[in-house]
């Protein structure tokens with residue numbers, strides 16, 4: 001073992017496990033690609049101010065969890081803790097919102113960084129697949145995103161996740177509620193830090209996980225009783241559209257999420273097999289974010305699903321993904337002439353899209369057959385000098401163990417028809 005280890009709170013994705021992560025990313029992306037979302041990639045770091053303004057100065061993400069640093073050139077940067085602010089920044093910078101085709105629908109996949117206390121399901125480096133629909137205020141768009149996330153999870157075989165839904169109101173009704181909540185919180189027996197939070201961002205207190213705090217919050221005023229008519233109607237339509245799509249959800253009047261930019265629709269996907277880190281994904285509407293980072297008014301909605309936790313959720317449910325075999329054909333040459341011939345055959349198979357691998361290094365027959373077994377290949381082709389002199393190779397079916405000679409010139413077509 002080397003003296004170096006992966007940094008605290010991180011882990012490596014290693015075969016064969018890593019195939020699951022690729023499959024999860026692919027499964028989340030597929031419904032988005034199918035629904036008009038274009039792929040976007042942004043840098044792993046941004047100007048720190050983007051997150052301070054976008055995610056919110058008082059959020060845990062910005063105050064405690066951000067990897068912020070000064071470059072040798074004196075720039076203040078931060079590793080991205082989330083995707084929405086970056087994607088919106090990029091869309092504004094490229095003027096995508098001016099092309100007259102709103103909403104701009106984008107999806108992304110990548111690494112995110114938060115300096116958190118590591119535990120199962122909570123890492124300092126994790127990966128998300130996300131989607132953002134920028135520049136339209138339409139309940140059908142909120143519904144679309146929730147339906148697509150549901151479809152993604154279901155396509156993976158996940159069953160016991162739940163969708164929590166809430167509305168956080170808008171700039172008309174939220175301030176009224178905020179004040180009512182603040183008045184209520186001031187009358188409670190809370191520690192100093194929580195009282196300070198009640199001053200700066202009272203909604204966040206609703207998200208406090210401590211049982212003694214939750215108990216005191218039982219009679220807290222609820223935002224849904226304060227929603228203005230426009231927010232109420234909007235939320236009702238989102239609920240109707242997802243219901244009509246057959247997607248089950250639970251109203252959660254206390255769902256606030258840990259980022260400041262949300263307005264109206266907010267939702268979270270939770271999985272009960274994950275212990276305390278139960279959120280596998282989340283999102284919502286962020287009608288004010290564009291203006292907060294210096295852009296025009298662009299009402300938008302989006303989500304991010306955590307790849308790491310989705311894999312944990314699959315394991316918790318005992319779902320085995322149907323992963324394609326990484327190798328279908330394994331070639332075992334015995335001698336130099338056979339090496340040349342079989343290497344050519346392997347290249348031809350690969351060109352046809354058949355996953356093929358080769359016994360490298362000068363292994364004997366026994367060692368090479370062990371490699372063939374380990375590769376999981378369905379067929380092995382073996383050839384020695386005598387086979388080639390007769391113009392054949394030996395084709396072995398690794399499932400049945402049957403072996404027979406096939407002409408050197410026929411072997412590729414034969415395998416193609418078997419595996420095609």
Ligand code: AMP
Nearest residue numbers: 121122123126279280281282304306309
């Ligand atoms: P958030 O932006 O905090 O709502 O995160 C969206 C999703 O990303 C969560 O539901 C998780 O699945 C995932 N996620 C967030 N933070 C972490 C973390 N520290 N470790 C692993 N996954 C995370």
